[in-house]
Amino acid sequence: MTLTATAPATAVDTHCPYCALQCGMSLTPRPGETQVTPRDFPANAGGLCQKGWTSAALLTSPARLTTPLVRVDGELRPSTWDTALDLIARKLTEIQAAHGKDAAAVFGGGGLTNEKAYLLGKFARVALRTSQIDYNGRFCMSSAAAAGNKAFGIDRGLPFPLTDLAEADAVLLVGANPAETMPPFVQHLRGATDAGGLIVVDPRRTPTAEQASLHLAPAPGTDLALALGILHAVVADGLFNWSYVDTRTRGFDAVWRIVARWWPERVERITGVAAADQRRVAAKLARARNAYVLTARGTEQHASGADTVSAWINLALALGLPGRKGSGFGCLTGQGNGQGGREHGQKADQLPGYRKIDDPAAREHVANIWGVEPDELPGPGRSAYELLDALGTEDGPRALLVFGSNVVVSAPRAAHVAERLSTLDLLVVADLVLSETAALADVVLPVTQWAEEEGTMTNLEGRILLRRQAIRPPAGVRTDLEVLNGLAIRLGQPADRFPVDAETVFTELRAASRGGLADYSGISYERLRAGEALHWPVPAETHPGTPRLFLDRFAHADGRARFVPVDHVGPAEPPDAEFPLQATTGRVLQHYQSGAQTRRIEELSDAVPEAYVEVHPDTAARRGLADGDRARIASRRGETTARVRCVPTMRPDLVFLPFHFPGDQRANLLTNPALDPTSRMPEFKVCAVNLSTVDGDS
Numbered sequence: 001m002t003l004t005a006t007a008p009a010t011a012v013d014t015h016c017p018y019c020a021l022q023c024g025m026s027l028t029p030r031p032g033e034t035q036v037t038p039r040d041f042p043a044n045a046g047g048l049c050q051k052g053w054t055s056a057a058l059l060t061s062p063a064r065l066t067t068p069l070v071r072v073d074g075e076l077r078p079s080t081w082d083t084a085l086d087l088i089a090r091k092l093t094e095i096q097a098a099h100g101k102d103a104a105a106v107f108g109g110g111g112l113t114n115e116k117a118y119l120l121g122k123f124a125r126v127a128l129r130t131s132q133i134d135y136n137g138r139f140c141m142s143s144a145a146a147a148g149n150k151a152f153g154i155d156r157g158l159p160f161p162l163t164d165l166a167e168a169d170a171v172l173l174v175g176a177n178p179a180e181t182m183p184p185f186v187q188h189l190r191g192a193t194d195a196g197g198l199i200v201v202d203p204r205r206t207p208t209a210e211q212a213s214l215h216l217a218p219a220p221g222t223d224l225a226l227a228l229g230i231l232h233a234v235v236a237d238g239l240f241n242w243s244y245v246d247t248r249t250r251g252f253d254a255v256w257r258i259v260a261r262w263w264p265e266r267v268e269r270i271t272g273v274a275a276a277d278q279r280r281v282a283a284k285l286a287r288a289r290n291a292y293v294l295t296a297r298g299t300e301q302h303a304s305g306a307d308t309v310s311a312w313i314n315l316a317l318a319l320g321l322p323g324r325k326g327s328g329f330g331c332l333t334g335q336g337n338g339q340g341g342r343e344h345g346q347k348a349d350q351l352p353g354y355r356k357i358d359d360p361a362a363r364e365h366v367a368n369i370w371g372v373e374p375d376e377l378p379g380p381g382r383s384a385y386e387l388l389d390a391l392g393t394e395d396g397p398r399a400l401l402v403f404g405s406n407v408v409v410s411a412p413r414a415a416h417v418a419e420r421l422s423t424l425d426l427l428v429v430a431d432l433v434l435s436e437t438a439a440l441a442d443v444v445l446p447v448t449q450w451a452e453e454e455g456t457m458t459n460l461e462g463r464i465l466l467r468r469q470a471i472r473p474p475a476g477v478r479t480d481l482e483v484l485n486g487l488a489i490r491l492g493q494p495a496d497r498f499p500v501d502a503e504t505v506f507t508e509l510r511a512a513s514r515g516g517l518a519d520y521s522g523i524s525y526e527r528l529r530a531g532e533a534l535h536w537p538v539p540a541e542t543h544p545g546t547p548r549l550f551l552d553r554f555a556h557a558d559g560r561a562r563f564v565p566v567d568h569v570g571p572a573e574p575p576d577a578e579f580p581l582q583a584t585t586g587r588v589l590q591h592y593q594s595g596a597q598t599r600r601i602e603e604l605s606d607a608v609p610e611a612y613v614e615v616h617p618d619t620a621a622r623r624g625l626a627d628g629d630r631a632r633i634a635s636r637r638g639e640t641t642a643r644v645r646c647v648p649t650m651r652p653d654l655v656f657l658p659f660h661f662p663g664d665q666r667a668n669l670l671t672n673p674a675l676d677p678t679s680r681m682p683e684f685k686v687c688a689v690n691l692s693t694v695d696g697d698s
Helices: 055-060 081-099 114-127 142-152 162-167 183-194 223-236 242-248 252-259 264-271 275-287 305-318 360-370 384-390 414-422 480-490 502-513 525-529 602-607 617-622
Strands: 012-015 024-030 033-038 069-072 075-078 104-108 133-135 170-174 198-201 214-216 291-295 328-331 399-403 426-431 443-446 455-458 464-467 581-586 612-615 630-634 639-646 654-658 672-675 687-693
Touching: 012 464, 033 055, 069 081, 081 104, 081 399, 081 426, 081 443, 081 480, 104 114, 104 384, 114 133, 114 455, 114 480, 114 502, 133 384, 142 305, 162 183, 170 183, 170 275, 183 198, 198 275, 214 275, 223 252, 223 264, 223 275, 223 305, 242 305, 252 305, 264 275, 275 291, 291 305, 305 328, 360 502, 384 414, 384 672, 455 502, 464 525, 612 617, 612 630, 617 639
Parallel strands: 104 133, 104 399, 170 198, 170 291, 198 214, 291 328, 399 426, 426 443, 581 654, 612 639
Antiparallel strands: 012 024, 024 033, 069 075, 069 443, 455 464, 581 687, 612 654, 630 639, 630 687
16 A cells, blocks of 8 residues: 555554454554554454454455446446535435435444444434434344343443453353354353353354353254243252342243243253253353353344343343343344444434434434434334335335445345345445445445544443544545535535534534433543543543443343243244255354455455355255255245355254355345344344255255
8 A cells, every 4th residue: 555645654553343342453554555463452362363364455455446436327437526425415305305304214334433323323314304214233233232121221232341251160152153253252251161161052063162061053043942941940950049030130920931831841842952951051050150141143133033132131130140240141242333333323213322212302412412403303214124125115215325334235135125226216325345235326435444534433342442543545535424524515404513523523422422321421532542441331521431230230210120021933934845944144254244345355255255055964965965066045035056065063954154245145135034023133044945956956
């Protein structure tokens, strides 16, 4: 990379652009490259994964966008910023005049900084006056968030510092594969691993499961039943923490009326997990000095995902774990700012500070900060998939602005989503590369990358981090804040209502969040630059932050946690004669999310260049397939192709596909958009499929 004379010449401490671990690293500009050096930050303790080590390669990628693109005669052609922004503003104005304010929609991302997430929500509700805004975090953490709010009155992925896990001698890890998705995290499990107390629940024998002393492989979509069985064993075997439940919780009696029917032997028939192993889990957790129950996407991305997480929380409460230092319950956030991204107004039903948009007091507070009347703010809009599904319909949005998301690859029923995008009168995508979604757009806006701008992120433990600018962006590229400012001005907003300086935006965010559940009002760039470890809530500048929630009370008015009665229903789409197998999706070590970034880094792309399908050798053989063959995987929504990997540890009824790949290799061509009734999470983790050779059916 050629650096300008004013570019920093020394190492700059910052954070990795990928997962919610937000590993600490330093970037040093060098002639022709930017050097990455891991640093001793608590989340990664000096470690980085392959993605982190290679993250700077994207800064100089030839795939980088550096000029706006406008579609002319069916082709995307270079344009000027003024032409592109003028066109967007004119089209938005025309569309809303003809079809109403909700004819314009905004779709954000869990990788956007807190400042971008905040200003995007403000832009939608003030500049566009639309209710139609949501983000791809709905596909990530929404079920865990819904369950956390029900049980604890608040949603923070890990309500304790990550380093507390070192004190545990038992950890139940449900639906998570951090050995591939966030490798530096695994070192925090070392104490439990060494003590023989790492328990992994996953239908696949993942690299994480290989490290466990006990691996439970339930049938896909039966995690909730498994949680009920383990909780039954806790009670029946005399392991229940009566004192904790009596003094710190409410609602167990209603839960027990359901759990009483789910004795481990019955659960074994549903899940395939031995009753003896269910009892072993109950005993390990109950007899541990310190224990944790941790969930992730594998148990959350279901049409009953919120209930499933509630079932695991019920287990943790019965054991007396949440709110006790050295023990607890938590969820492993996936995207880089998956936590902060859902706190500041990107979600269809939220305002900054994790406030509800239909709460009159919340509306008045935020409207006052924004300089508008409360009744000018729209109400709740559609959730992510419902928003995408409504595009171009009679009462749905006719224009969509996408920031930090690649829905053509990442959304369920992906072919249908692409078709809905094609019906729009205006599709605008702000991105750093020509993603699969950007390639369909009418206007593409080139924006800065993580190392080229300043901003804050909130990692999986609720710690707010300052990601510093390390290098100058290429000429012709603008920040997302500058894009929103330019559009807002053209839509008639005063320029100072949409600042372009990240610290200025954060100062406003602090005021907007004041008094909310996610209170950032006491956090400042000055404190972050000084290296303070600040976990929200931080309600005053003299407040040290709250690294451990719930030590004294939970966030409900009476200070008690809630047991939530839930029952097993199974997957929305069980297998049948036509589609006899079940498919699940996930990530691999070398790629991240839709792969729009990592597929453009040579080292990562060379390591895993194409999609594959993991299948048991016997299952493959019965369908005329062998290791290395190309297979056709079909569901009721579409089909994809992938190269076969025969894996003897796979369940014979299950196939696995990574979801990072484009075109006809998209795993999400198969997935089921059945939505959780509470969180509106699609059922990514299980759908009925058929497996055959590429040239024929079997």
